[in-house]
Amino acid sequence: MYDFGLEIWGNGDFVIEEGKVKVNFASKPALVDIVNQVRTKGFKGPLLIRFPHLIKKQIDEIFSHFYRASKEYKYSGGFKAVFPLKVNQFPNFILPLIECSKDLDYGLEAGSKAELIIAMTYNIKGHPITVNGFKDRELISLGFIAAAMGHDITLTIEGLNELETIIKVASEMGEPYPKIGLRVRLHSSGIGVWAKSGGINSKFGLTSSELLEAVDMLQESNLISEFTMIHFHIGSQISDISPLKKALREAGNIYAGLRKMGATNLKAINMGGGLAVEYSQHPNFANRNYTLEEFSNDVIFLIKDISISKGEPEPDIFIESGRFISANHAVLIAPVLELFSQEYDEDALRLKEKNPPLIEELKELLSSIREKNAIEYLHDALDHMESLLTLFDLGYIDLQDRSNTEVLVHLIIKKSVELLKSRNHHEIMDIQDRVQERYLLNFSIFQSLPDYWGLDQRFPVMPLDRLDQKAKRSASLWDITCDSDGEIEFNKNRPLFLHDVDIKKEDYFLGFFLIGAYQEILGMRHNLFTHPTELSVVFDEKDEMKVVNLLESQSIWDVLDDLDYDIRDVEKIMKLNLEESPFVDEQKQKSIMGKLYLILSENGYLRTMTNGDNKNEQNN
Ligand SMILES: *Cc1c(COP(=O)(O)O)cnc(C)c1O
Numbered sequence: 001m002y003d004f005g006l007e008i009w010g011n012g013d014f015v016i017e018e019g020k021v022k023v024n025f026a027s028k029p030a031l032v033d034i035v036n037q038v039r040t041k042g043f044k045g046p047l048l049i050r051f052p053h054l055i056k057k058q059i060d061e062i063f064s065h066f067y068r069a070s071k072e073y074k075y076s077g078g079f080k081a082v083f084p085l086k087v088n089q090f091p092n093f094i095l096p097l098i099e100c101s102k103d104l105d106y107g108l109e110a111g112s113k114a115e116l117i118i119a120m121t122y123n124i125k126g127h128p129i130t131v132n133g134f135k136d137r138e139l140i141s142l143g144f145i146a147a148a149m150g151h152d153i154t155l156t157i158e159g160l161n162e163l164e165t166i167i168k169v170a171s172e173m174g175e176p177y178p179k180i181g182l183r184v185r186l187h188s189s190g191i192g193v194w195a196k197s198g199g200i201n202s203k204f205g206l207t208s209s210e211l212l213e214a215v216d217m218l219q220e221s222n223l224i225s226e227f228t229m230i231h232f233h234i235g236s237q238i239s240d241i242s243p244l245k246k247a248l249r250e251a252g253n254i255y256a257g258l259r260k261m262g263a264t265n266l267k268a269i270n271m272g273g274g275l276a277v278e279y280s281q282h283p284n285f286a287n288r289n290y291t292l293e294e295f296s297n298d299v300i301f302l303i304k305d306i307s308i309s310k311g312e313p314e315p316d317i318f319i320e321s322g323r324f325i326s327a328n329h330a331v332l333i334a335p336v337l338e339l340f341s342q343e344y345d346e347d348a349l350r351l352k353e354k355n356p357p358l359i360e361e362l363k364e365l366l367s368s369i370r371e372k373n374a375i376e377y378l379h380d381a382l383d384h385m386e387s388l389l390t391l392f393d394l395g396y397i398d399l400q401d402r403s404n405t406e407v408l409v410h411l412i413i414k415k416s417v418e419l420l421k422s423r424n425h426h427e428i429m430d431i432q433d434r435v436q437e438r439y440l441l442n443f444s445i446f447q448s449l450p451d452y453w454g455l456d457q458r459f460p461v462m463p464l465d466r467l468d469q470k471a472k473r474s475a476s477l478w479d480i481t482c483d484s485d486g487e488i489e490f491n492k493n494r495p496l497f498l499h500d501v502d503i504k505k506e507d508y509f510l511g512f513f514l515i516g517a518y519q520e521i522l523g524m525r526h527n528l529f530t531h532p533t534e535l536s537v538v539f540d541e542k543d544e545m546k547v548v549n550l551l552e553s554q555s556i557w558d559v560l561d562d563l564d565y566d567i568r569d570v571e572k573i574m575k576l577n578l579e580e581s582p583f584v585d586e587q588k589q590k591s592i593m594g595k596l597y598l599i600l601s602e603n604g605y606l607r608t609m610t611n612g613d614n615k616n617e618q619n620n
Helices: 031-039 052-072 091-100 113-122 137-148 160-173 208-220 242-260 292-310 323-329 357-368 371-393 399-420 426-434 450-455 556-562 567-580 586-600 612-619
Strands: 014-017 020-023 047-050 079-084 106-110 128-131 152-157 179-183 227-231 268-270 316-319 330-339 437-441 461-463 473-478 509-512 533-539 545-551
Touching: 020 031, 031 047, 031 330, 031 509, 031 533, 031 545, 047 091, 052 079, 052 091, 052 292, 052 316, 052 323, 052 533, 079 128, 091 113, 091 323, 091 533, 106 113, 113 128, 113 137, 128 137, 137 152, 137 160, 152 160, 152 227, 160 208, 179 208, 208 242, 227 242, 242 268, 242 292, 292 316, 323 330, 357 371, 357 399, 371 399, 371 426, 399 426, 556 567, 556 586, 567 586
Parallel strands: 047 533, 079 106, 079 316, 106 128, 128 152, 152 179, 179 227, 227 268, 268 316, 437 473
Antiparallel strands: 014 020, 047 330, 330 437, 330 509, 461 509, 533 545
């Protein structure tokens, strides 16, 4: 059985049983059954399915590893964590996250006013809130308001001007003060596409001389006792652990140095996020070279080592992992709408009494292709196609001949792939590469996988069922935007094989996994495709699954409204267009308006392809 790399990226979250991907938890529902259950209610577009139990799984995993490592090294500092809201601010993610971590030292990190408002509203009192990013006077005032509400909040200073503002606001608003953190600018930086957050040229953080000045300022303004944390973040998706170790050493020494200068309430090192997720479906493209066990051991050991050698107390350790906590909780389901080559069916041939000689040869190749001559015949067919297309351009053959050429060559390709499937010939790989089947999916890459578009980030993808049958078609994936970037390409080094299905007769769904971090909020409404319909799958005490928080994708009305079109105008003008039209009488106007309202109050994803309706009736 080919598992689409589930062993590599699956994290134990899903299993393949009876040819279906199943949730590896409680009653183990199959994803395809969940999808069908929701589709019978009329939600035919893409679906985003959340699994709150997987949020809890990740949080517990981080805490248990750090608790274990602390015990192992007899570490005397505490361990705390916050979830950085920028990674996923959606309520159906955040509210379960808060609920399932209420017994741990787990809180939220905010990077803007709006995010801070979410934290001030929903974070449980006593659980930490940290605030990073550039701050103006208002954001700082919000921090004081949070402190006044009784929140345990730390404002992390990115520059001395922010500290000046804090000192001013403190004198105006008075106590209670928020805690103050200083973001340090390290020499060490992460590697990979996201590494711009650390390093000497980083966008953020105080240089050594600024740190010294900050301590002076804090002492002069009597705020030094509020200074409790230093912070750094070397970038997301850290693929290699060694830059993190270097950064920890650097930060540990800065911590000790600042304490010796009189920052005696400095009790915490916040090491930011960056814990990587394994997205790879192929063993040769692994994304990280460490385990969480190794990561937690290294952190605890290093900080302990520095504290002992400098004679300072072992600080609390904060982590701000976002990707690691949220990526696996969400799966995007994209229904396959069409296989492009399906139109190249035998039925589509319109052979003439007398065909051009090259077409006769193609016919001959198709009827006599066998395993031993398949590669040779395939080459011949592709050559003939080149020649025939040239003849068409020069006006020697007509459109009917051209269509026959395309159909015959496609049939030859299909047949040769079928004949050669059991061989692992490099040439077959090359051919597969050239003759990929294009699967059209009912979703938008721009909306749902923006990091693929922007950063070429790969996400694991696999069909939800038929996993007991070998998938033989080398595939590329197309979305329904009319943008040529709306394609996910695969090649012979990283191929994707899918099943040959007749979409007119049966459904076929692909799942994109590990999409719960960053994708939703970075997603853009290119072509005005919006956030897909989402739902959460939870399990009751009897391990039975329940679909909750079903939130339908935005209607077309709402999308236009969001863009600040006056939707009453839209409605009025459409009505007027019909009234003034010479083609419709009053009766017809009414029925057309009714149809329009129906379409506008639905979301913009495709409901079905033209023939899909028959299929649904058969299913019901
Ligand atoms: C983005 C960010 C994080 C989260 O990083 P992940 O790679 O998602 O863990 C944590 N801390 C800060 C300051 C950030 O900017």
